[in-house]
Amino acid sequence: MPAAFFAVFFAYPVAAIVARGLKADGHWRPGRIADVLGDGGVRHVLWFTTWQALASTALTLLVALPGAYVLARLDFPGRRLLRAVVTVPFVLPTVVAGSAWLALVGRGGLLDTLWGVRLDTTVWAILLAHVFFNYAVVVRTVGGLWAQLDPRQEEAARMLGASRLTAWRTVTLPALAPAVAAAALMVFLFTFTSFGVVQILGGPRFATLEVEIYRQTSEIFDLSTAAVLTLVQFAAVAAILAVHARTVRRRERALRLVDASRTARRPRGATQWALLTGVLLSVAVLVLLPLAVLVQRSLDAPGLRYYRALSSDDGNIFLVAPITAIGTSLEYALAATAIAVAIGGLAAGALARRDAGRLVRGFDALLMLPLGVSAVTVGFGFLIALDTPPLDLRASWILVPLAQALVGVPFVVRTMLPVLRAVDTRLREAAAVLGASPWRVWRAVDLPLVRRALLIAAGFAFAVSLGEFGATVFIARPDRPTLPVAVTRLLGRPGDLNYGQAMALSTILMLVCAATLLLLEGLRGRTTGDRTDPTGEF
């Protein structure tokens, strides 16, 4: 059933893209690839996409690794709050992140008014926004493991004559390396396929492949060039994912893991205090400041004028009042969550079985594809594949939730799989020996253990669907924009009122996402002895 879902809603659209790109007048034209890649403009985009992704990844690691250490190993008041705060950007829609940074470093932004500094025409705005976004990926993936590494391994090295630094280098670093590599690849993947952020902050000068595909489709209407670019990106992403799968497998080497709640200690000594202060400062500047500025800008008119303007439908660019986008977004997100949980849950169930064969495990990697294969590809694929018979869903409202679910499924699988795999068979056996039928065993043992993970998965799917932009922007009907789509349209218009309304809508979207996340953190916090980390398990 999940396989069928992916065949129809993922493989088929992708195949349609291939056909569109390489077929002309009913003949295959592989030469198209060379034609498109030979173009100077395209080559420039490819080059920029790659180097900005590399730079973003390096910068993110540089800033976030100390954060991972501090959150994993130091115990201080507000630690849990800090953990939650740095995760907020990760579930924020890219569009919100884009507008937050625009409000901070753009024209008329905070830095502009204070010191006349503008970064929105430079690549720095993009890089910083990428750090803002992916900080949590590094902190969770690396920090999650770091917190579970037995501190006595380092102590054992110190007893054998290694200094603090040497002990870290020879013992902790090798243990962390696969997690660092996995996090770096993930950040590279996300920044390589970055869309919303670059769309808003990139201006006319900077475009990633993703942005270029969108431009070719919706502004130049050169569908075959867009299709070829999509294929190029597809190949790149598949390569990254393959490498990632290998590092993840390497990571599963026998490490000595302990309960994370017992490894953190109060900061001691000047170095640790300096690290803690540095991390708190960098989080304040990189994470809190943009969000604070966003909220401030949205309120920067007498009597909540921007918010009131959202509910009027005269003189704006939509056919409806912007405020209706909230309802639309929620409806779509709920539908998408239901689909994603159903499909993802079934897929995770199939993958968790111990007798799962190679074929099924291959499917595991396949499930990750929509996460990496950019939302724009999905949206574009839907656009050209599902608007003609045999499957015409163009007019149906379900098209948007389907695309969003496709992006949400990997999150559901990633969250459910470790928990399902961790259910101890002996518990089931114990229940069976005590006289429970297979159905009762499932209800009494599996369900209670999995229920929380299921809720967390649903929450993530919900947040992801809510903020989904790349696919939705292709297929959302003009009279039914979602929140992120409405924000970009407002930003694309001149005038203070439109700008302010965009900030106001972004703020609303941010609050909904942050509330969802805090709810999830609460759920996760109460999970005792459960080591799964919803955003750490990629």
Place this chain on the structure above:
Amino acid sequence: MLLGLQGATVRFGRRTVLDAVDLDVAEGEIVCVLGPSGSGKSTLLRAVAGLQPLDAGRVLLDGRDQAGVPAHRRGVGLMFQDHQLFPHRDVAGNVAFGPRMHGADRREQAERVRELLELVGLPGAERRAVAALSGGEQQRVALARALAARPRLLMLDEPLGQLDRSLRERLVVELRELFGRLGTTVLAVTHDQGEAFALADRVVVMRDGRIAQSGTPLQVWQRPADAFVARFLGFDNVVQATVGDTAADTPWGKLPVPEDSPRGTRTLLVRPAGVRLVPAAEGLRCTVTARTFQGTHVAVHLQPRDAPRLQAACALREAPEVGQEVGVAFDAAEIAVLG
């Protein structure tokens, strides 16, 4: 003295884990710290190692105060309870770690690894992965790794804790022989009295962060300092008694005591061997409630009327059935008046 602790104190929040501990270990001596879990014995090792800062008191090595000397400069070795072998290195990589940190070149490292693996009875195991070793082999590798760094003091935290009984009994003998041959100074902690008595020249019993008793295994065994030590060593026949010249008043009646015993209200220990079974008409009348086979003897649990339970040791063939009524007589030689 190679190691000296003076008033060593460690507090975790409001709890005092190590309370003004004084302890000396001489060159070449094997000292075993014995105590229940939570008595502060692991913290003691960590304090000596420099992994746990002291809140008060001093740690001296060769007479020099170690305050401010970081763990890796103290020249002491610590074998962790669960060994803490490095999973990403093979056996040779683990054993060579210490020599490498002390600047030995590759040839010296390889030579030292070979020598030590030979010593611990694992010759040729250099290239094996640590995850593939059995519990006993891991223990040997951990020992080789600790010895390879040539520590002036070797500390062992529950060295045999996770191994099964027969292996433990064999290894404890091997360890003692090995340390004797190398002249290693050892400070070990364990909760297992059998292990401590088999390994140590001197046993130190700890309770709630303080030293309850210190002495040779024989001294501690024969004359526990107080009721706590006696019970921790597995003695159950411990009561309050009023000791007179030749006898003591106890809930079990008048018991004979050794001649030089201190007088007054004291704690009295009757070793199981000192509880002799006699026909029911003679001595203290008891009902047999249980009997457990202990290998060399049978422990017989007895319930006198209106008095605490007694435990007796007797040969299998003489052991009474459960429910049987027996009489009990006491042997002065197996009775000790404590503290």
